[in-house]
């Protein structure tokens with residue numbers, strides 16, 4: 001029984017001491033757990049120094065040593081490496097231990113564990129649905145009891161309870177299905193915005209069209225994504241069996257809407273947007289209780305807001321709702337398994353679709369105002385480019401696409417992270433109220 005596990009008789013192993021592994025090691029050891037951890041052998045000395053003042057974190061040279069001496073081992077490595085790393089260290093797992101992974105996509109992780117772990121080892125995976133610098137309190141933490149007894153599940157729950165997250169119990173398949181909707185397609189939208197700004201050599205905070213209100217959310221979140229490691233986004237999009245279709249539909253929605261705009265098909269365009277809005281937001285179509293408010297949004301700008309706002313047709317948002325509608329996705333159903341980024345993204349789409357006057361204005365701008373056709377063309381190319389990289393399973397192509405734009409925005413990451421963190425905190429607190 002979990003009640004009987006004690007700090008001094010139960011060791012947690014962590015394989016992969018990158019951002020998430022270190023966060024887990026620190027939080028678990030702060031709570032009193034004994035942690036044995038490793039990264040690649042060449043990082044052994046550096047990690048020993050980094051964690052020298054932590055008496056409950058014991059750095060070991062490799063995953064064999066962690067696996068054979070730990071009761072619950074969490075793999076915190078790149079999603080694309082899980083098969084290789086589990087093949088390496090899995091056979092060394094202590095008899096009767098519990099093994100889990102924290103990768104963002106569960107199909108390959110579970111397949112790797114089933115293939116490489118001895119049959120007397122139990123499998124319980126997890127996934128913290130937030131980045132390493134976000135306070136884990138109240139955030140969803142998915143727990144997947146794949147091959148394990150109830151008593152072992154209780155042990156894992158007890159260990160992870162120190163994160164103060166909200167436990168969400170799913171199968172690996174349910175997890176991948178939901179995160180394809182909440183994560184992969186959300187990232188595709190922001191990655192496309194960044195790529196389009198880069199293609200036009202625009203720093204959006206310097207351009208009136210992109211300053212103020214929901215533009216601030218778009219810019220801050222785009223820069224936030226590009227300031228992180230490419231493999232996190234590549235892994236959860238390329239390896240998730242459901243993500244290709246979502247991302248393909250997003251690119252298709254962008255393309256369809258762009259063509260209707262170009263051709264000036266006002267009726268068809270408007271009908272398509274309104275139908276999508278009704279399917280996704282249904283009876284939520286009224287002002288009053290929006291997740292996001294102007295006065296909050298306007299505070300978080302990297303640039304100076306113009307006196308008169310420049311019109312924007314918000315193609316990225318219209319396409320998001322069209323995509324959800326085409327795939328019969330109701331994003332509110334996924335709130336239990338949402339990341340902060342997804343909640344903000346949903347807040348932004350809601351802001352547009354639940355204010356009928358604003359939506360009408362946006363539709364009018366889309367058809368009548370061709371000032372920004374070239375920005376929108378680049379956005380359309382970008383969405384299709386990301387979709388192709390994901391569809392072809394092209395990790396290296398994805399990496400090049402990601403890192404070239406990362407370099408373009410790099411000088412502003414420090415500012416954007418500061419403003420973005422503050423924005424996320426304030427907006428999410430507002431959403432809770």
Ligand SMILES: NC(=O)C1=CN([C@@H]2O[C@H](COP(=O)(O)OP(=O)(O)OC[C@H]3O[C@@H](n4cnc5c(N)ncnc54)[C@H](OP(=O)(O)O)[C@@H]3O)[C@@H](O)[C@H]2O)C=CC1
Nearest residue numbers: 016017018019020039040076077078079102103104130131
């Ligand atoms: N960052 C995030 O916001 C979140 C990430 N995740 C998931 O968590 C996992 C880890 O992500 P994150 O910490 O950000 O990534 P990092 O790149 O920071 O960490 C992964 C670490 O694993 C190491 N590693 C690779 N192979 C081995 C090996 N054979 N033995 C030991 N260590 C190894 C890597 O070394 P090297 O760099 O040399 O390859 C790296 O230090 C990923 O699967 C990601 O999808 C989940 C939630 C949030």
Ligand SMILES: O=C(O)C(=O)Cc1ccc(O)cc1
Nearest residue numbers: 104129130131183339340341
């Ligand atoms: O909120 C997001 O979508 C992020 O970008 C952070 C993130 C990345 C990977 C995960 O598996 C979970 C969270």
